[in-house]
Amino acid sequence: MTQQNREKADLDFLAGKRMRRTRQAAWSRAMVQETDLTVRDLIWPLFILDGENSRESIATMPGVERLSIDLAVEAAKEARDLGIPSLALFPCTQNDRRTEDGRESYNPDNLMCRALRAIKAEVPDIGLIADVALDPYTSHGHDGLMDGEVILNDESVAVLIKQALNQAKAGADIIAPSDMMDGRIGALREALDNEGYENVILLSYAAKFASAFYGPFRDAVGSGARLKGDKKTYQLEPFNRAEALREVEQDLLEAADWVMVKPGMAYLDIVREVKDQFDVPVFAYQVSGEYAQIEFAAAAGALDRQAAMMESLIAFKRAGCSGILTYFAMDVARLLQK
Ligand code: PBG
Numbered sequence: 001m002t003q004q005n006r007e008k009a010d011l012d013f014l015a016g017k018r019m020r021r022t023r024q025a026a027w028s029r030a031m032v033q034e035t036d037l038t039v040r041d042l043i044w045p046l047f048i049l050d051g052e053n054s055r056e057s058i059a060t061m062p063g064v065e066r067l068s069i070d071l072a073v074e075a076a077k078e079a080r081d082l083g084i085p086s087l088a089l090f091p092c093t094q095n096d097r098r099t100e101d102g103r104e105s106y107n108p109d110n111l112m113c114r115a116l117r118a119i120k121a122e123v124p125d126i127g128l129i130a131d132v133a134l135d136p137y138t139s140h141g142h143d144g145l146m147d148g149e150v151i152l153n154d155e156s157v158a159v160l161i162k163q164a165l166n167q168a169k170a171g172a173d174i175i176a177p178s179d180m181m182d183g184r185i186g187a188l189r190e191a192l193d194n195e196g197y198e199n200v201i202l203l204s205y206a207a208k209f210a211s212a213f214y215g216p217f218r219d220a221v222g223s224g225a226r227l228k229g230d231k232k233t234y235q236l237e238p239f240n241r242a243e244a245l246r247e248v249e250q251d252l253l254e255a256a257d258w259v260m261v262k263p264g265m266a267y268l269d270i271v272r273e274v275k276d277q278f279d280v281p282v283f284a285y286q287v288s289g290e291y292a293q294i295e296f297a298a299a300a301g302a303l304d305r306q307a308a309m310m311e312s313l314i315a316f317k318r319a320g321c322s323g324i325l326t327y328f329a330m331d332v333a334r335l336l337q338k
Pocket of ligand 1: 131132133134135143178179213214215216217218231285286287288289
């Protein structure tokens with residue numbers, strides 16, 4: 001502190017300023033609370049499994065399960081009854097349907113499309129977000145097509161379009177490309193509009209970083225053990241901020257309706273900058289590894305689970321998020337209801 005600042009602080013104190021006056025009681029803190037966490041902020045990611053009446057736990061994500069479609073429908077009803085506005089679906093594709101070219105991604109009867117149809121039919125008033133990328137369908141676990149070691153861009157986009165059109169046809173309200181190929185937002189918008197899906201919302205995973213925090217998700221969709229190498233030729237380097245903002249700008253120019261930053265907690269600086277620079281709806285994904293961190297730390301007695309869960313989500317709101325994809329969604333919704 002400079003001498004001058006110290007004098008100013010002393011003067012303020014003498015003038016009667018006290019920051020703690022505001023914080024003296026729950027009621028006074030409530031009066032000046034700057035942000036809020038409500039059930040409207042929650043997006044619940046759901047892992048879908050083939051079969052009937054079956055559920056599987058995921059060792060690296062305690063408390064999260066893969067659900068067969070019939071159970072996912074019941075879960076969607078529960079989420080709707082709690083006031084959660086939307087769900088994000090992720091298929092755990094049967095192993096014998098994973099191929100080099102990921103063709104199961106655009107099978108109109110794949111797990112994803114069947115789940116979309118079933119949930120839309122029974123729970124029409126909940127928004128359905130369909131993830132667009134090839135990793136749950138490829139034998140190599142990458143989000144695009146490969147030629148040797150190279151992830152092909154334009155060839156991948158052509159497949160993503162076929163995938164997304166089937167998802168829209170099956171009832172997806174929001175198409176969320178998480179693949180990070182160049183040009184996919186514009187190409188998807190054009191294809192959707194041409195097929196009469198001009199009301200389908202494009203939520204772009206615009207600033208998606210190559211992150212170690214996706215580990216448990218890759219277990220959940222069964223792509224982790226297959227993945228060769230990393231995703232650094234398409235996902236962003238954690239070092240880079242300006243590049244992330246250019247990605248967002250590019251996707252907005254290509255008519256993304258909403259943008260997403262991913263992962264969440266370690267990238268809230270990016271959320272704030274996107275919000276300040278573009279003032280569009282910004283979402284963030286509290287990814288599987290972030291969830292696992294809190295769950296395992298709580299299980300070890302190192303953290304108060306509920307307090308850590310709530311604090312983590314409040315931080316997303318403070319950073320400027322319109323909503324948060326979080327595996328805690330149901331727990332938080334139940335807690336907020338009390
Ligand atoms: C892949 C995809 C990933 C996630 C959502 N979509 C993982 C990846 O890029 O490898 C991660 C979500 C999470 O970790 O919870 N298209």
